[in-house]
């Protein structure tokens with residue numbers, strides 16, 4: 001199941017990351033990783049969240065990345081993944097693909 005979802009995600013969105021129109025995308029994706037790993041400084045966080053208020057591409061990346069991590073964490077902890085969560089992630093991804 002995890003594998004299926006991961007390959008689905010890869011096929012449908014990872015390649016789309018390159019199609020966002022953030023002026024500073026590479027840096028934003030890096031800061032996003034740092035924040036989600038809880039290794040960011042308060043300054044980085046403040047700057048990032050101010051940025052995603054105005055940057056739709058990064059806002060979407062943030063929410064999607066968070067949802068995917070939540071899903072993977074549950075898998076690792078062997079907690080049941082509610083169908084709703086899987087569904088909402090797929091929906092979120094479909095929205096990205098359509099836009």
Ligand SMILES: [Zn+2]
Nearest residue numbers: 022028055058
């Ligand atoms: Zn951005």
